[in-house]
Amino acid sequence: MTETTFTPRVFSGIQPSGGLTLGNYLGAIKRFVTMQDEVAESIYCMVDLHAITVWQDPKALQHNTRELAAGFIASGISPEKSILINQSQVPEHAQLGWIFNCVARMGWMQRMTQFKDKAGKNSQAASLGLFGYPALMAADILVYHATHVPVGDDQKQHLELTRDIAAKFNHDYGVDFFPMTEPVIEGAATRVMSLRDGSKKMSKSDPSDASRINMTDNADTIAKKIRKAKSDADALPSEVKGLEDRPEARNLINIYASMADMTVDQVLANVGGKQFGEFKPMLADLAVAKLSPISGEMARLMSDPAEIDRILAKGALQAREITAPILQKTYDIVGMVRPAI
Ligand code: AMP
Numbered sequence: 185m186t187e188t189t190f191t192p193r194v195f196s197g198i199q200p201s202g203g204l205t206l207g208n209y210l211g212a213i214k215r216f217v218t219m220q221d222e223v224a225e226s227i228y229c230m231v232d233l234h235a236i237t238v239w240q241d242p243k244a245l246q247h248n249t250r251e252l253a254a255g256f257i258a259s260g261i262s263p264e265k266s267i268l269i270n271q272s273q274v275p276e277h278a279q280l281g282w283i284f285n286c287v288a289r290m291g292w293m294q295r296m297t298q299f300k301d302k303a304g305k306n307s308q309a310a311s312l313g314l315f316g317y318p319a320l321m322a323a324d325i326l327v328y329h330a331t332h333v334p335v336g337d338d339q340k341q342h343l344e345l346t347r348d349i350a351a352k353f354n355h356d357y358g359v360d361f362f363p364m365t366e367p368v369i370e371g372a373a374t375r376v377m378s379l380r381d382g383s384k385k386m387s388k389s390d391p392s393d394a395s396r397i398n399m400t401d402n403a404d405t406i407a408k409k410i411r412k413a414k415s416d417a418d419a420l421p422s423e424v425k426g427l428e429d430r431p432e433a434r435n436l437i438n439i440y441a442s443m444a445d446m447t448v449d450q451v452l453a454n455v456g457g458k459q460f461g462e463f464k465p466m467l468a469d470l471a472v473a474k475l476s477p478i479s480g481e482m483a484r485l486m487s488d489p490a491e492i493d494r495i496l497a498k499g500a501l502q503a504r505e506i507t508a509p510i511l512q513k514t515y516d517i518v519g520m521v522r523p524a525i
Pocket residue numbers: 197198199207208209210211212334335336337338339373374375376377385386387
């Protein structure tokens with residue numbers, strides 16, 4: 185079979201299941217912004233259907249979806265250059281998701297570490313949606329024939345599964361219809377760790393607010409959290425090798441490098457030999473300088489939620505021009521009857 189060439193197209197999503205963290209920003213959104221200029225078409229999505237795989241208060245879900253859209257726009261994603269949507273307004277995601285539920289195998293899903301982490305000890309009480317989550321994620325991506333997906337390191341396994349689903353579909357139906365999507369996991373901060381524990385991912389669901397920087401934190405809070413961040417008593421090294429076995433130091437350096445658009449080597453060349461007492465205020469100043477304009481703009485956008493809703497409605501219309509034909513073609517391949525056009 186000859187390989188089809190797919191036009192480069194970027195897709196990524198974030199769950200509106202709480203506020204945005206510095207991990208989301210550095211691991212994902214910052215890359216979304218650069219990619220919207222590098223690739224002709226980019227689609228960025230608030231995955232509200234994914235969010236309800238665990239309980240969400242309806243009012244909070246609405247608020248968080250709009251706030252996430254505001255976060256995307258305030259970070260530099262332009263609704264003129266990218267298509268900005270919430271997943272539930274583009275029904276083809278869920279429709280293709282069902283087909284993929286029938287392609288993915290139980291054994292594949294059982295290996296997903298995010299399910300194991302989120303379901304915890306009592307997996308029997310987890311929703312069926314939480315288990316099937318990665319099949320819907322594959323549909324999010326493949327319903328656009330997306331070729332590149334920028335994400336943080338924790339999503340690597342889900343993207344491998346996306347490729348497995350595409351390959352099995354293509355193989356079972358004897359077609360070359362879905363592309364093999366490339367994960368884009370790049371930069372100094374693909375895995376931002378908790379400020380309280382360098383072995384744990386920074387997460388919006390961590391019970392300790394001091395463990396993360398929220399995109400809505402004010403300058404004082406950001407500075408205080410960085411000052412209190414766990415570190416160690418040694419001076420910073422001048423070379424990367426010196427960060428081995430120092431997870432907290434490595435995390436703070438990675439955060440600095442990503443925010444300053446520098447490599448870790450460049451940062452260490454400047455700060456090697458300094459104590460944390462000196463480095464932390466530098467990091468806090470940089471974080472405040474980068475994040476304050478974003479949180480200010482988010483607050484401004486949130487004062488007009490109707491405008492955000494208009495942007496998402498327009499995004500959904502643009503998105504469906506891509507997704508509807510791909511879903512119809514999928515239905516044809518699978519053998520679903522529909523009226524002849
Ligand atoms: P989520 O908030 O789980 O929907 O994640 C949205 C995006 O942010 C995904 O691409 C994640 O990989 C990324 N992300 C979330 N937390 C972190 C983190 N601590 N470090 C780097 N990327 C992250």
